[in-house]
Every structure is written in C-alpha cells, then in structure tokens.
Amino acid sequence: MSDQNLSSATLTSQSYSQANPALWQGRIDSHETGPAPRWHQQVQPSTLDAMADADPGVALLGICTDEGVRRNQGRVGAVNGPDTVRVALANLAWQLQTPLYDCGNLHCLDDQLEQLSQQQAAAVELLLQQAHLPVLIGGGHEIAYGSYLGLARYAADQHQGPVGILNFDAHFDLRHDQQPSSGTPFLQAAEWCQAHQKPFHYACLGISDCANTQALFQRADQLGVRYLRDDQINGWQLQPALELLEQFIEPLDALYLTIDLDVLPASVMPGVSAPAPRGLPLELLETLIDHARRLAGPKLRLIDLAEFNPRFDVDGHSARVASRLIHRLLRPL
Numbered sequence: 001m002s003d004q005n006l007s008s009a010t011l012t013s014q015s016y017s018q019a020n021p022a023l024w025q026g027r028i029d030s031h032e033t034g035p036a037p038r039w040h041q042q043v044q045p046s047t048l049d050a051m052a053d054a055d056p057g058v059a060l061l062g063i064c065t066d067e068g069v070r071r072n073q074g075r076v077g078a079v080n081g082p083d084t085v086r087v088a089l090a091n092l093a094w095q096l097q098t099p100l101y102d103c104g105n106l107h108c109l110d111d112q113l114e115q116l117s118q119q120q121a122a123a124v125e126l127l128l129q130q131a132h133l134p135v136l137i138g139g140g141h142e143i144a145y146g147s148y149l150g151l152a153r154y155a156a157d158q159h160q161g162p163v164g165i166l167n168f169d170a171h172f173d174l175r176h177d178q179q180p181s182s183g184t185p186f187l188q189a190a191e192w193c194q195a196h197q198k199p200f201h202y203a204c205l206g207i208s209d210c211a212n213t214q215a216l217f218q219r220a221d222q223l224g225v226r227y228l229r230d231d232q233i234n235g236w237q238l239q240p241a242l243e244l245l246e247q248f249i250e251p252l253d254a255l256y257l258t259i260d261l262d263v264l265p266a267s268v269m270p271g272v273s274a275p276a277p278r279g280l281p282l283e284l285l286e287t288l289i290d291h292a293r294r295l296a297g298p299k300l301r302l303i304d305l306a307e308f309n310p311r312f313d314v315d316g317h318s319a320r321v322a323s324r325l326i327h328r329l330l331r332p333l
Helices: 049-053 067-071 078-090 113-129 143-157 185-195 214-222 239-249 282-299 317-330
Strands: 058-064 100-107 133-138 163-168 201-207 226-229 254-260 300-306
Touching: 058 078, 058 113, 067 113, 078 100, 078 133, 078 317, 100 113, 113 133, 113 143, 113 300, 133 143, 133 317, 143 163, 143 185, 143 254, 143 300, 163 185, 163 239, 163 282, 185 201, 201 239, 226 239, 239 282, 254 282, 282 300, 282 317, 300 317
Parallel strands: 058 100, 058 133, 133 300, 163 201, 163 254, 201 226, 254 300
Antiparallel strands: none
C-alpha cells in the first residue's frame, strides 16, 4: 500500500492486514425454495487500495487497538474485537441492499496510538472519497478520534457544512489527560474544531451519573454538548430522546454515528472494557438508532462500534449483540 493511497500515512505489513476470507464461514441454505443468502456469501474481501475500483457500498474496516483502553486504566482485550465480530456477522441472514466489502484491519503497533489515529483518518477519508460508507469495528473507543478526523477532513475538502457526532455511550469521553486514550477522543475532536475554526457538534445518549465526574459534566456543558443520562431514557419517557435527535441532526450536513457497547447493560453486553450496571436496554437503543437513521438519511456518512472485548464475553453473547447492531445499522428501514 503506497503513501499516495493514504495521504501522509504509511502502512506496513505490520500496521495493515488484508481481509481474511477464513473468518467468513457459515450455513448455506441450499435446499431453501426462496432467496436465503447470509453475510458470508455476500461479503467481498478487498483491500483499501482496491476500493477505488469497487462499486459504492459498505466498507468494513477493523481497528485493532486497546492501547487507549490501557492508558485509560480499563480492561484490555478489545484489540481482538474486529475479527471476533466478523465471525459473528458471517452467519447472519442477508437483508442489505448494497455491496459489502471487508477491507481488513489497521493495527496499533507497540503503543503508537497517535500514528494509528492518523492512518485511520486517512483510510476513512479515502473510503469517503470513493463514495463508500465506512463501518469501523474496534478496538477501544480511542478509535473515535481517527474516525472523526477522517470525516472532518473530507467534509472540509468538499466544502460541506456542519459535521456532527452522535454517540451512544455511558461516558462523555471528554477527559483531559496527558496523552490520548479511550477517554479523550471527543475532547480531541473539540480541540481540532477549535484549531480549525469549525463548530463542535456532539450529542451523547446514555450517560451514566456514576461514571462521569463533575468536571466532565462541566466540560460537556462548556462545549455545548447535547446529552441525556441513562435514567432519562426509558420506554415511558422516550420523547425527549427523539426530540434531541431531531434537533441535533437537522442542521448537520454530515453525521458520524458511534456506539460504545458499554452503553448497554452488563447483562446484555458483558464483553466490554467497562461493564455498565444499568445502561440502555437493547430494544431502546435499536429504536433510537432507527430514528437517527431516518432523520439523517444520506447525511449518515460514517459508523463505528467500539469497546467489544472478547476476553470477557460469555458464550459469544456480546459478539452476537454487536453483530446484531451492525446488521441493524445497515438494513433497509
């Protein structure tokens, strides 16, 4: 992979691995009388280089890192999340109406998270330039800065208007720290916006009172973050969340949707770096995702899913929930 393909980012055989077709195995319903394909029969293994000649579609890219989780004193293991999620995706029934490509994995070498973020941003920008929908699988939530940076640079090059971040998460991830980590990506995004004289649009649903200090709530307020706590979102009190999504998405030109899987209850999502004692029920999260997709339409330019940690999964349950959410994010509405 050449420097020209990824701007100033340099990828080596250690920092980038091509798609592994062996991960995409599953049932074949050869005796079914109607259409019965599954993801493993539809996915097209590819490389970032080859995506320039591919028809516009969904581009899966794994971001294999938990260096940010380690720096943030969390439970490491999310580095192995991308391939485990692929295995869970493989046997899902196919409902998509677009080509699906597996573009392989980016890897964090040693502790070089900052370099990975730049490489990831360049990959996202490249895929957007080629009219694909990047869907990134982490890895810790440190991947969010590379995701945002790629979309923000692309939007600036295209002279597009406001870019917004919609985060479903128990944490603001606005931590002020000595170095980037899984707790800092959205403060990094805010600082990038300030440096480039861009507005910072950030909404976070599912915030846990127990997991965010007063300093983080104050910083969120200072930055104009729109947020709702986990105990403010429930089946009999959903309207405020729906209205927040409408008000947040309407003025945007481009939306980046990110899910930190620790927004779900630990009973539903045990395999994460920081399990949630309460969290948002899966059925409410899916309802909010669907609503955001309807509101955004073609504004939705980038998706990622973070913090799945197979080391702490129970009977593959977390992997199946993560794959279900990806399916939900991409299926026709």
